[in-house]
Amino acid sequence: DACCESLARADGAAALRVVAEPADRLREGNDWQSARRAYAIAAAFGEDGRRTPSLRAVLGARLALPMVYDSTATMHAAREAFRDGMHEIEATLDRKRLLQCEPALEQLAWTNQMLAYQGGDDRALASRYGDWVQSALAVMAPVLEPPREIRRAGPPRIGLVSSGFYRSVLGNYFGGWIGGLADAGLAPSVFLIDTPADASTAGMVARAAACAYLSGSIEGMAQAIRDADMDVLIYPDVGIDARATLLASMRLAPRQLAGWGHPVTTGLPTIDGFISCASMEPADGAGHYREALHLLPGTGTAFFDPGEPAQVTRADFDLPQDAHLYLVPHVAPKLHPDCDAVFAQIAASDPRAILLTFRFDRPVVRATIERRLHAALRAAGADPQRQLRVLPYLPRPRFLGLCTIADVMLDTLHWSGGANTVDALRCRLPVVTCPGPFMRGRQTLGMLRSLQLESELACADPQSLVTRAVAVASDRDLRADLARRLDAAVPILFDGGAALQSLAAVVRSQLEV
Numbered sequence: 001d002a003c004c005e006s007l008a009r010a011d012g013a014a015a016l017r018v019v020a021e022p023a024d025r026l027r028e029g030n031d032w033q034s035a036r037r038a039y040a041i042a043a044a045f046g047e048d049g050r051r052t053p054s055l056r057a058v059l060g061a062r063l064a065l066p067m068v069y070d071s072t073a074t075m076h077a078a079r080e081a082f083r084d085g086m087h088e089i090e091a092t093l094d095r096k097r098l099l100q101c102e103p104a105l106e107q108l109a110w111t112n113q114m115l116a117y118q119g120g121d122d123r124a125l126a127s128r129y130g131d132w133v134q135s136a137l138a139v140m141a142p143v144l145e146p147p148r149e150i151r152r153a154g155p156p157r158i159g160l161v162s163s164g165f166y167r168s169v170l171g172n173y174f175g176g177w178i179g180g181l182a183d184a185g186l187a188p189s190v191f192l193i194d195t196p197a198d199a200s201t202a203g204m205v206a207r208a209a210a211c212a213y214l215s216g217s218i219e220g221m222a223q224a225i226r227d228a229d230m231d232v233l234i235y236p237d238v239g240i241d242a243r244a245t246l247l248a249s250m251r252l253a254p255r256q257l258a259g260w261g262h263p264v265t266t267g268l269p270t271i272d273g274f275i276s277c278a279s280m281e282p283a284d285g286a287g288h289y290r291e292a293l294h295l296l297p298g299t300g301t302a303f304f305d306p307g308e309p310a311q312v313t314r315a316d317f318d319l320p321q322d323a324h325l326y327l328v329p330h331v332a333p334k335l336h337p338d339c340d341a342v343f344a345q346i347a348a349s350d351p352r353a354i355l356l357t358f359r360f361d362r363p364v365v366r367a368t369i370e371r372r373l374h375a376a377l378r379a380a381g382a383d384p385q386r387q388l389r390v391l392p393y394l395p396r397p398r399f400l401g402l403c404t405i406a407d408v409m410l411d412t413l414h415w416s417g418g419a420n421t422v423d424a425l426r427c428r429l430p431v432v433t434c435p436g437p438f439m440r441g442r443q444t445l446g447m448l449r450s451l452q453l454e455s456e457l458a459c460a461d462p463q464s465l466v467t468r469a470v471a472v473a474s475d476r477d478l479r480a481d482l483a484r485r486l487d488a489a490v491p492i493l494f495d496g497g498a499a500l501q502s503l504a505a506v507v508r509s510q511l512e513v
Contacts, residue, residue, distance in 0.1 A: 020057055023064075030364040032066040032078065039064060049093075049101035056107055062088055063129075065114040068368050072337045079118055086128055093132070098139040105218035108136055108249075109242040116239070116264040116440060117333040119414035126267025127290050133249045134269060144226050147254045156511050158186045159230040159253065162261070163193040163241040167200040169419040170261045174236040175204035176302040177259075180500025182207035186507060191225055193243055200304075218243055225252045232510045237261025238271065255510040258291065260300070263440040265289040272513075275506060276300065277499075280439050280446035288438055294506045298450050302496030303422050309400030317391065317402065323354045324473040325406040327429070329399070329420045332365045334412040338462075340376035342434075343410065345466045347382035350473065355388050356406065403427035407473040413462065416444040425451065425490050428483040430472050432457050434465040451489040456482065 023038035039060030046054020062085030069075040101107060112129060115122055158181060164170025165178075181188040187209035194215050195201060205211045212228070214221040225233070225247065233253040238245050239262030248256065249268050257273045258266050265274065267290055274291040277300035286293045314321055326346060328335075347353045357373070360366040370390065377384040394402060400423055403409070409424040411417050411433035417424070421444045424431050433444040435458060448454045457472075459465040472478060 020053060020060075023057065023060055027060070027064045028067070029362050030066045030068060030368060032064050035064045036061050049098070049107060052102045052104045053106050053109070055093075055101050056110055058093070059089070059108075059110045062086070063110070063112060065112070067114060067362070068332050068335060068365050069337055070368050070372065075118055075337060079115075079120065082112075082115060083125065086125060086132075090128065090132055093136070095135065095139055098136055101140065103140045105141065105222070105246060107140065108133060108246055109218060111239055111242040111245045113239050113262060114333060116262065117336065117415055119336055119338070119436065119438075119441070121288065121438070123265050123267070123288055123290060126265050128267070130249070130267035130269060130290070133246075137249060141222075141250060144222065144250070144252070147226070147251055148229075150231050150254050150511055150513070156186060156508075157229060157231045158188045158234070158507055159191055159225065159228060159232070160188055160234045160236065161191040161193065161225065161244060161247060162236050163195055163244055164237050164261065165190065165192055165201055165204050166196055166198050170237050170240070171200055171204060172304050172306075172419055172422070173301055174259055174261060175200065175304060176496060176500065177234070177236070177503060178204055179207040180302070180496070180503055181507065182209075184501065184504030186504055189228060189230065191221075191228075193221065193241060193247075218246055222247055222250055222252060231255065232257065232507055234259065234275075234507070235266075235271070238266040238268070239264065255513060257294075257506070257510065260439065263443070264438070265291060272510070273506070275503065276439055277443075277446050279449045280442045282437060282439070282442065285439060294509075296499045296502045296506070298496060298499045299447055299493060300496070300499045300503075302500060303493050305494050306396060306400060306423050306426055308397070309404050309427055310397040312398060312401035312405060314405050317405075319354065319356075319389070319405075322352065324350055324352045324470075325408075326353055326355050326469065326473060327403065327406040327409040327424065328355055328357045328412075329409070329424075330412050330417060332360050332362075332369060334415045334417075335369055336412065336414045337372065338413050340372050341380070342413065342462045342466060343373065344376035344380035344382055345463075346410070346469055347377050347387040348380040349466060350470045353382075353387055353470075353473065355410075356402070357388065357390050358394075359390050359392050361393075399423065400427055403429045407479060408432055408469055410465075410469055411444045413441065414438075415440045416442060418443050421447055422493060425486055425493065428486040428490070430457055430479065430482045430486070432459065432465055432469040432472060434459045434462050447493060450492050451486065453482070453485065453489070 020042045026035035039057045042057035049055030189210040190208045230253040232255045234257045235248045236259035238248045238258045258271045259275050274289045278295035374384040404427050409431040435442045435445040
């Protein structure tokens with residue numbers, strides 16, 4: 001209602017922002033149905049794409065998804081709503097209709113990142129969206145000179161495009177790729193999309209042949225990348241940043257690759273290959289991608305060491321000395337409803353168990369997760385008031401310190417830990433996992449394989465995870481043995497020499513296509 005009142009006092013693009021910005025906030029706050037209604041108002045006010053950015057609002061009205069779900073049934077309903085919305089987009093936003101829209105690339109700045117957290121096979125849906133974006137770009141994209149063939153003389157020109165090259169999960173995963181390609185003589189250029197540059201950024205790009213900071217219009221970014229005349233472009237994190245996703249939807253270089261910053265197929269016909277990890281992919285992994293799958297050994301990269309943990313005690317967190325501490329540090333979207341029963345069974349099986357989670361910033365997200373976990377623990381016969389502890393956000397050193405005093409970390413189903421798993425293992429904290437059917441649910445498995453701890457900590461099913469986690473938390477001698485083995489093996493996670501050599505080989509193979 002407040003949005004509608006504001007519309008009466010505003011006009012043009014300012015009026016569209018009045019509704020579109022609250023719609024974004026509603027979506028981020030997990031009220032996806034209200035967000036869809038708000039997007040629909042913005043779309044109608046902007047004549048469904050005839051004025052910027054109302055075509056983006058059309059996409060939001062049909063494709064917006066929540067960050068977390070209050071139940072599995074709600075999740076399935078949201079997935080069906082997405083599928084129906086995709087059908088409506090394909091049926092109504094054809095070439096004739098798109099020709100009526102204002103030709104600004106900001107109209108298409110959308111990402112379906114939340115779809116992958118549902119735990120399903122997203123190849124078909126992602127490909128349908130990728131094909132539709134191609135049809136829209138054919139009408140609305142700026143006129144860019146088609147990329148030339150791969151050059152046959154002179155040094156190759158390799159580019160990396162991302163908004164994540166700073167002190168972040170993505171920077172931790174892929175910052176080492178820049179130096180690895182440089183060591184291989186490929187002299188990469190880096191294109192940073194509105195990156196909040198910090199000291200980590202400077203260290204990552206120090207080995208780059210060139211570094212360009214991109215901001216402003218998406219059209220301007222696309223032209224800058226195209227003018228740089230790369231042979232191969234690598235997008236480490238397609239699907240997270242809407243601008244990077246849209247740039248990857250264009251053919252800005254003869255060959256284009258994606259990394260697993262968002263570990264699911266891009267669905268884009270403009271991405272020729274997907275770079276993943278052999279230790280994390282299932283046997284049928286190639287079938288999950290529209291792109292050709294290229295596998296790197298080990299963890300596929302050289303993680304940055306998170307540093308030394310702060311010296312902390314259980315008393316610092318008001319935690320009982322005799323409790324068994326099960327760390328659950330994952331971001332909200334990874335807490336799939338299927339995880340609730342597993343965590344509840346652990347609490348019910350171990351009366352001394354305390355599950356340690358973290359307080360999420362968004363109130364609706366926080367309330368949804370806590371309500372689900374409380375209900376699951378009560379249903380299993382556990383005591384949520386005593387056995388569930390919600391901690392505030394911790395600076396990195398204190399989080400690492402918490403890892404040193406916990407007994408075990410619990411992995412999530414469907415989308416496993418990534419940076420959190422690295423941090424836990426770095427602190428010699430065992431991580432118990434149940435690998436899923438897709439790469440995004442097998443990242444912890446890949447790390448445990450590299451450390452030769454798969455048989456001890458990777459479980460075949462959720463019930464086995466419950467049994468194994470309780471055994472690890474309850475057995476001090478077992479934990480001590482696992483800590484000793486981690487102490488000897490964990491440096492492997494930060495030595496990605498073989499993976500970076502393989503990355504260079506994948507890139508060189510693209511020059512010969």
